[in-house]
Amino acid sequence: MRVGTPTETKTAERRVGLTPVSVRELAAHGHEVLVQSGAGAGIGASDEEYVGAGATIVDTAAEVFEAELIVKVKEPQAPERAMLRRDHILFTYLHLAPDPAQTDDLVASGAACIAYETVTDDHGHLPLLAPMSKVAGRMSVQAGANWLESAHGGAGILLGGVPGVAPAEVTVIGGGVVGENAIQMAVGLGANVTVLDKAPAVLDRLDARFPAITTVHSTRAALEHHVVGSDLVIGAVLVPGAMAPKLVTAEMVKQMRPGSVLVDVAIDQGGCFETSRPTTHDDPAYLVDGVVHYCVANMPGAVARTSTHALNNVTLPHVLALADLGLEGALAADPHLRRGLNVLDGQITEPAVAEALSRPHVPAENALRARR
Structure with a gap:
């Protein structure tokens, strides 16, 4: 052929x-x-x-x-x-x-x-998506840390803080491949990390692997509480083949601190923030209500x-x-x-x-x- x-x-x-x-x-x-x-x-x-x-x-x-x-x-x-x-x-x-x-x-x-x-495998996983999900999950924290810097419109926060100054609050929505890799990077940089997911087995697995993080069952109330209080929110939600659910509302974004950062890794499937729209590596971010949105649809291409x-x-x-x-x-x-x-x-x-x-x-x- x-x-x-x-x-x-x-x-x-x-x-x-x-x-x-x-x-x-x-x-x-x-x-x-x-x-x-x-x-x-x-x-x-x-x-x-x-x-x-x-x-x-x-x-x-x-x-x-x-x-x-x-x-x-x-x-x-x-x-x-x-x-x-x-x-x-x-x-x-x-x-x-x-x-x-x-x-x-x-x-x-x-x-x-x-x-x-x-494409699936014997365990119901998505093996051809997983490598890029791993890359995007790790990159999401790099991107978030970059856009939190004052020079890029962020609040001027170092993810890991320094002695005497608290680290950043990072919330990861979704504990799948993207979320787990984002958590790994954020924990490694010293951030305070919270992950939200609906699956108890996912939360159990992440709690065992990352004892320092906070695991939370995802509800509307929990989402609002943790998103609004975060410096960096990473959207890592996937419904195979389907549109991503809009979990973070425009009202939640409006309540976030100016200079906070949203990284929507689900943007390929429509995005999981109401305020998301696809961006490119040439023009990767924009502001909504003072909150930086990074929504590059092909993050691993970088x-x-x-x-x-x-x-x-x-x-x-x-x-x-x-x-x-x-x-x-x-x-x-x-x-x-x-x-x-x-x-x-x-x-x-x-x-x-x-x-x-x-x-x-x-x-x-x-x-x-x-x-x-």
């Missing part, structure tokens, strides 16, 4: 779908790999390295899209979506629930679109080398399966990869996306059966 990786075009996105190491594996399996010139520049991988691994370098995205399997990192932008065809397999992050325009284009293309963020290698570690087996077995063979062999199928033959196959956008839903199994 021909496999293609274009240069990412989302603002300040420096990751790449395939590393030279991944290309070498694909080439060893007998597949032709097309890589757009400069696609690996953001991770320090030259065109020559890709050629040495067995890739063919092409000048344009249009040439890459002559391949059958397109491997990316971020959701295809409008010009890329216009190049998709019915015989394409698109494998990338999609985050369709808050994005009707992208969804409509993917449906119209007829392509098979598999989203990293809804540490592209780490993120790309971490992502390829988990995506490569699935890329190989799709290339070796074809779409139907790979999805028949692996029900977890099949859970990643969001759009096929002009139909939405991910129920959470269909529900969020009030669109018809066809189960993946039915859509695949109709192909036979």
